[in-house]
Amino acid sequence: MRIMVIGGGGREYGVTKRLSMDERVDSIYVLPGNGGMEEFAECVDIKATDMEAVCEFAGSHSIDFVVVTPDDPLAMGMADRLRAMGIPCFGPSKAAARIESSKIFSKNLMMKYNIPTAKAVSMTSLESALEYVRNNELPMVIKADGLAVGKGVFICRTRDEAEQAVRELMENKVFGASGSRILIEEFLEGVEVTVLSFTDGKTIIPMVSSMDHKTIGEGGTGANTGGMGVIAPNPFYTEAVANECMNHIFLPTIRAMEAEGCPFKGCLYFGLMITENGPKVIEYNSRFGDPEAQTVIPLLETSLLDAMMATEYGTLYKTPVVFSPKAAANIVIASGGYPGKYQKGLPISIEKTDSDTEIVHAGTKRTSDGYVTAGGRVLNVVTVADTLEKAVAKAYEQTKKVSFEGMYMRHDIGKTALDFIKKQ
Numbered sequence: 001m002r003i004m005v006i007g008g009g010g011r012e013y014g015v016t017k018r019l020s021m022d023e024r025v026d027s028i029y030v031l032p033g034n035g036g037m038e039e040f041a042e043c044v045d046i047k048a049t050d051m052e053a054v055c056e057f058a059g060s061h062s063i064d065f066v067v068v069t070p071d072d073p074l075a076m077g078m079a080d081r082l083r084a085m086g087i088p089c090f091g092p093s094k095a096a097a098r099i100e101s102s103k104i105f106s107k108n109l110m111m112k113y114n115i116p117t118a119k120a121v122s123m124t125s126l127e128s129a130l131e132y133v134r135n136n137e138l139p140m141v142i143k144a145d146g147l148a149v150g151k152g153v154f155i156c157r158t159r160d161e162a163e164q165a166v167r168e169l170m171e172n173k174v175f176g177a178s179g180s181r182i183l184i185e186e187f188l189e190g191v192e193v194t195v196l197s198f199t200d201g202k203t204i205i206p207m208v209s210s211m212d213h214k215t216i217g218e219g220g221t222g223a224n225t226g227g228m229g230v231i232a233p234n235p236f237y238t239e240a241v242a243n244e245c246m247n248h249i250f251l252p253t254i255r256a257m258e259a260e261g262c263p264f265k266g267c268l269y270f271g272l273m274i275t276e277n278g279p280k281v282i283e284y285n286s287r288f289g290d291p292e293a294q295t296v297i298p299l300l301e302t303s304l305l306d307a308m309m310a311t312e313y314g315t316l317y318k319t320p321v322v323f324s325p326k327a328a329a330n331i332v333i334a335s336g337g338y339p340g341k342y343q344k345g346l347p348i349s350i351e352k353t354d355s356d357t358e359i360v361h362a363g364t365k366r367t368s369d370g371y372v373t374a375g376g377r378v379l380n381v382v383t384v385a386d387t388l389e390k391a392v393a394k395a396y397e398q399t400k401k402v403s404f405e406g407m408y409m410r411h412d413i414g415k416t417a418l419d420f421i422k423k424q
């Protein structure tokens with residue numbers, strides 16, 4: 001088979017590497033890929049959002065299956081275009097990708113189908129939004145409707161903060177059209193859990209749960225990032241919670257999408273808050289999360305390619321998808337200064353790791369002198385072990401195998417989870 005993967009971060013590294021190990025795969029192209037992926041795939045210098053060039057490449061290279069991983073090409077309708085060319089894909093249609101690309105679409109869906117989520121109102125004018133934030137309960141959460149590279153959400157504890165957030169989005173238009181409509185929602189308290197799933201629109205198979213660590217600083221302090229580390233499974237996601245999620249969230253969501261005429265195929269990501277009143281949806285993503293994907297995929301014991309193809313062909317009900325009972329930890333190694341300004345092109349040294357650890361490349365470039373940094377999040381150190389405690393300890397030990405000037409990591413990845421396990 002000839003496979004093409006769209007994207008170029010750590011998530012795509014995790015997906016591509018796993019697919020490249022499948023005996024049925026003869027060639028694997030990544031558009032655009034990154035330095036580290038050149039070891040097992042052919043990187044092609046085409047941007048993930050360059051729809052014309054991507055489709056042209058797929059057509060002219062007799063590609064059998066395309067994995068569309070990032071949010072923006074999905075929101076643009078890349079999977080529809082490829083399917084129209086007769087090329088099967090892993091990834092939802094443009095209509096189904098609205099579950100992520102419009103937070104108002106997904107909120108309306110959840111309200112219509114009684115899927116538990118934070119109460120919310122949507123606003124389309126600056127005046128009515130300002131009026132609302134002046135007169136309703138704090139704290140409140142203000143969200144841009146559209147994609148905003150993970151920066152369109154404001155947790156507001158004072159009226160001033162809320163007013164400022166509304167003005168940033170609707171008046172100063174910091175995210176352009178993404179903020180012309182906004183959502184104002186109730187603040188939920190609890191523990192966050194991520195659950196990725198495979199779905200063909202009728203059957204849904206959840207993957208192992210995980211916990212991301214979003215802020216740059218330890219203990220949840222400082223600016224938000226794309227994610228600084230992940231542990232899986234998430235101990236707060238108990239069997240009871242999992243059952244509740246299946247019955248009240250996962251199945252109702254895929255049925256709702258089908259009822260709305262836009263069945264979801266691909267990876268559906270559930271961002272959940274486990275509250276006093278049970279699990280609630282914070283958001284959906286229409287694709288694998290980064291860095292969750294590259295943490296969870298190593299725990300998948302069955303074929304990733306089969307699971308992906310089953311989402312396209314509607315055969316997930318008869319496809320085995322089995323996860324290992326082990327645990328995984330992922331420590332993100334970032335450039336000094338990230339998520340603010342940082343330097344690129346710094347030489348990276350990487351020593352051989354133990355066999356239970358993988359160095360995932362997220363933002364690297366290969367030069368004639370070796371790898372250099374090429375992004376904010378540069379590498380991920382991912383370890384699988386029998387217990388979460390061992391996975392975290394081993395991953396931190398293995399971070400000593402990589403170095404570059406100014407490298408930064410958080411030292412408390414997994415701490416919340418391990419403290420919780422110890423208290424049980």
Ligand SMILES: Nc1ncnc2c1ncn2[C@@H]1O[C@H](COP(=O)(O)OP(=O)(O)O)[C@@H](O)[C@H]1O
Binds near residue numbers: 153271282283
């Ligand atoms: N209603 C809410 N109550 C409390 N925290 C929230 C709420 N909505 C979002 N958050 C916090 O903000 C983060 C980002 O919000 P999310 O809806 O996931 O948007 P995105 O990932 O697109 O930026 C969440 O991971 C969560 O920590």
Ligand SMILES: [Mg+2]
Binds near residue numbers: 271283
């Ligand atoms: Mg999110």
